[in-house]
Amino acid sequence: MTTFADLNLCPELNATLEALGYREPTPIQCEAIPAILAGHDLIAQAQTGTGKTASFALPIIERLSRQPAAADYHPIRALVLVPTRELAVQVGDNILDYGRLLGLRVISIFGGVRFDNQIRKMKRGADILVATPGRLLDMLRQNKLSLAPLELLVFDEADRMLDLGFSNEIRALLEFMPAQKQTLLFSATLDASVEALAEALLRAPRRISVAPRNAVATGVRQRAYAVDRADKADVLAYLIRGGRWQQTLVFTRTRRRADELCAALIDEGIPACAIHGDKHQRERMAALAAFSAGEIPVLVATDVAARGLDIDRLPQVVNYDLPQQPEDYVHRIGRTGRAGNAGLAVSLVAPDERRLLSAIAELTGRPLQLQPVPVAEDGRLIDGKPLTPKNRAPKSRAPKGAAARAAGKGAKPRRTEPTAKAAPPAAEPKPARSAGRRSLFSK
Numbered sequence: 001m002t003t004f005a006d007l008n009l010c011p012e013l014n015a016t017l018e019a020l021g022y023r024e025p026t027p028i029q030c031e032a033i034p035a036i037l038a039g040h041d042l043i044a045q046a047q048t049g050t051g052k053t054a055s056f057a058l059p060i061i062e063r064l065s066r067q068p069a070a071a072d073y074h075p076i077r078a079l080v081l082v083p084t085r086e087l088a089v090q091v092g093d094n095i096l097d098y099g100r101l102l103g104l105r106v107i108s109i110f111g112g113v114r115f116d117n118q119i120r121k122m123k124r125g126a127d128i129l130v131a132t133p134g135r136l137l138d139m140l141r142q143n144k145l146s147l148a149p150l151e152l153l154v155f156d157e158a159d160r161m162l163d164l165g166f167s168n169e170i171r172a173l174l175e176f177m178p179a180q181k182q183t184l185l186f187s188a189t190l191d192a193s194v195e196a197l198a199e200a201l202l203r204a205p206r207r208i209s210v211a212p213r214n215a216v217a218t219g220v221r222q223r224a225y226a227v228d229r230a231d232k233a234d235v236l237a238y239l240i241r242g243g244r245w246q247q248t249l250v251f252t253r254t255r256r257r258a259d260e261l262c263a264a265l266i267d268e269g270i271p272a273c274a275i276h277g278d279k280h281q282r283e284r285m286a287a288l289a290a291f292s293a294g295e296i297p298v299l300v301a302t303d304v305a306a307r308g309l310d311i312d313r314l315p316q317v318v319n320y321d322l323p324q325q326p327e328d329y330v331h332r333i334g335r336t337g338r339a340g341n342a343g344l345a346v347s348l349v350a351p352d353e354r355r356l357l358s359a360i361a362e363l364t365g366r367p368l369q370l371q372p373v374p375v376a377e378d379g380r381l382i383d384g385k386p387l388t389p390k391n392r393a394p395k396s397r398a399p400k401g402a403a404a405r406a407a408g409k410g411a412k413p414r415r416t417e418p419t420a421k422a423a424p425p426a427a428e429p430k431p432a433r434s435a436g437r438r439s440l441f442s443k
Helices: 011-019 027-037 052-065 085-098 115-121 133-141 158-163 167-174 192-201 229-242 255-267 281-292 326-333 351-364 401-407
Strands: 042-045 078-081 106-109 128-131 152-156 182-187 206-209 220-226 248-251 272-275 298-301 316-319 343-349 374-377 380-386
Touching: 011 052, 011 085, 027 042, 027 052, 027 206, 052 078, 052 085, 052 128, 052 152, 052 182, 078 133, 085 106, 085 128, 085 281, 106 115, 106 133, 115 133, 128 133, 133 167, 152 158, 158 167, 158 182, 158 192, 158 326, 167 192, 182 192, 229 255, 229 343, 229 374, 255 272, 255 298, 272 281, 281 298, 316 326, 326 343, 326 351, 343 351
Parallel strands: 042 182, 042 206, 078 128, 078 152, 106 128, 152 182, 220 343, 248 298, 248 316, 272 298, 316 343
Antiparallel strands: 374 380
């Protein structure tokens, strides 16, 4: 059995890992850490929850600690680029935890907070900088920091960065970096645009893949329930109550849908909060903290939260709306079933979303059969036993307050009971597969 001590990490790192409860390295860590310590460029793919952050953070800390900063100012020697604010905070906190005994300075910068406050944080520099592309580019263009001393560059969740349209920012950032550096590219999924990015930036990279391409963790049970679009809020409330769900992460396609659903759940007596791009960073962090602590049982989010959320033993994830990109389905449900734990992923599929379900099944290689909404008995959802007029849940209260206002804005009135519909015969042709995300790095 391989241990962290076998990976040529210093005693301080080994002592910290032991204190954090890390017993043995995961497969991605076993392969990536030696390759990074040897100086190789790397393209690595692994499922979420398998320890990707530690697989690049630990060897970076090890290398930088061998030559600590000689002065009070710490030049930026390692840069980790991430797609979202939440992931920047999480990765920065993890790196701080790992390097706590070695005195390295680690800073996270991202949009949505005061620019001047982050400038003050950077006055003494940082050995390791974790940043979102937009905010970092703003600072560089205003000469607030320098990447000239950069030795290591990491792209974490590279496909998500390209999907969010950061290809122009990435190209601009490269102009501020030295040509000679070690580049590492990590992601849970790999597609054509990511491969093109790797080919453009990496030199003779080592390739690591510890899971099938675009695979879903084996511990995640996937369910797809056929519902009418107008019934989704009622069905979700029924599942939460009937299944006695405590922590439930729900994904919607738009910010408006997130707010409307949150209001509808609150109106049904189910505490919920929403996070999305229109929320201030302080609101988003407060909502995440309350959800992680179990103070609020339901967190409704757009795909801004699909990456970077690391909630220990999150029991279930719900796709209230199926994503347009099937790769995003993998990332959404990757929030549950992490680190070998069991998880449940439920998708509420309206008739016009069946083509999206087919694309997801084709991508993951696992068929997702539509089922009727199950009966809830004694806190369990019993698949194969659909709702009927006899066992249907009690009627919901009529919408009021914010939910009523949301329902009145041109939407269909919410029904008072969830209506389950069996899946129709699969006569609908499969949709054309996406040709991949186009970016400036695409050929």
